[in-house]
Amino acid sequence: MTSTEQQPFLSVRDLKVHFSTEDGIVKAVDGLSFDLAKGQTLGIVGESGSGKSVTNLTILGLHDRHRTAIDGEILLDGTDLLTSSERQLEKLRGNKMAMIFQDALASLSPYHTVGTQISEVFRKHTGASKRESRARAIEMLRRVGIPQPETRVDEYPHQFSGGMRQRAMIAMALVCDPELLIADEPTTALDVTVQAQIMDLLKDLQQEFGTAIVFITHDLGVIADIADDVLVMYGGRCVERGTKREVLSTPQHPYTLGLLSSMPSLEGSVDVPLNPIPGSPPSLLNPPSGCRFHPRCAFAEKVPNGLCSTERPALDVVDGRGSACHLPLAQREEFFADFAGSRHH
Incomplete structure (x- = not known):
């Protein structure tokens, strides 16, 4: 948003997302536009129900298209996501773009080890062997700061603490080096010490990989820590945007x-x-x-x-x-x- 010399890696134009329900049409997002460059973090802030998460699920193509009316344009590195087929989106999800969800325990399968879940993502997108995928899972667990990754790779999500589960989710999201990372309130359920560690981890990984990050939160304190630019949403619309310093000061x-x-x-x-x-x-x-x-x-x-x-x-x-x-x-x-x-x- 602030860079005039860079072409935006992600460009959202006049996005509208309306859901059909028994009670009527829910206008969850109603005309939203923003840009994001590589290596930058956009913080999207607003109360619950403002349209933050709906926006990002739409970017990933995770809505039921039969019950959702979507209009506008979403370009990811020149690819129009709204006109892409489900097969094209599957190739992009996890590979070019990935998401960290708010509740890691609910997002991770309780029936499979953490290592299996991370390695399967890598195998699906790269065609790597089981041995290579396991080695990659161990490498990613080590990179996100999980101790003894060679052992913990074979443990189940319930054997991890809340902070460790969130780190495992980040490892899974980054296993294929995506260029866009969407983080949907990833620190909400964590205590302040673990929250600070996760924020530092995201910043370090962004510096290492040059990832563009969309960070969704209702907490302006978190925004002050991680964002470059800020977009404030209310009632499905953007009401203010600017650099972090401009918006907060x-x-x-x-x-x-x-x-x-x-x-x-x-x-x-x-x-x-x-x-x-x-x-x-x-x-x-x-x-x-x-x-x-x-x-x-x-x-x-x-x-x-x-x-x-x-x-x-x-x-x-x-x-x-x-x-x-x-x-x-x-x-x-x-x-x-x-x-x-x-x-x-």
């Missing part, structure tokens, strides 16, 4: 400000109150008209003629920086001006 959208205001700060006074966002995320079966955030927005009343409730704000992006809000940017900056200072006093 000078938010331009009221929703981003709300997320930051509800986070405890490690600096300044402990007496600074947290300001959670009132209300709940919108139903994507019957989302609010206009700006989807307007029922929860403290600034909607400052926009004349009720525009926030009637008209969808455009996402104006200049040099990779932009936000979707009807309130003029100068006024937003004025209203948000005391935010940074208040977090340190």
Whole structure:
């Protein structure tokens, strides 16, 4: 997003993902665009139900095409994923692109050893022998920091700790050296020490392999640690995007400000109150008209003629920086001006 000299390795354009249900159409993603270059990390942040995971499952082609209406364009190194056949996608999954899921215990088969599961991925995509695949599995377990990989390769997922299972999932995702890695809240269920180790591991592996990473999370603290660029989603739409520094230090959208205001700060006074966002995320079966955030927005009343409730704000992006809000940017900056200072006093 921030690089003008590089062609994006992953390019998503006006993506719409709608599901048919008994209750109606769920507009899970409703017009999303972003770019990602090799060796860069894009953090996608938002509350549960904002469309983060749906976006990335769509990139991998993991939706039931008979019940899902998908429109737009997803280009991976020039290949249009939305027009690719299932056979073409199978060749790409695990080989060119891979995913680390949130719950490693649920994602790993309890009936097969960890080594078998990793080596099978390698065999499928490379045609390697069983011996070569086993050696590769041991090598990957060692690379992700699992002790005694020659022994642990023959153990089952339930014999691994939560942190070790997540490392095994990362080993499986990286066994074929994919160029795109999607990490769907991979540290959510881990304690802070293990979480920090996993984050450091991903950064080290990215530096080694030059992998492009899409990192999904609801935690802005994690975003601050790993992302280069940030995309903030709300109600299936992007409401703000920019570099990590831009988004976290000078938010331009009221929703981003709300997320930051509800986070405890490690600096300044402990007496600074947290300001959670009132209300709940919108139903994507019957989302609010206009700006989807307007029922929860403290600034909607400052926009004349009720525009926030009637008209969808455009996402104006200049040099990779932009936000979707009807309130003029100068006024937003004025209203948000005391935010940074208040977090340190």
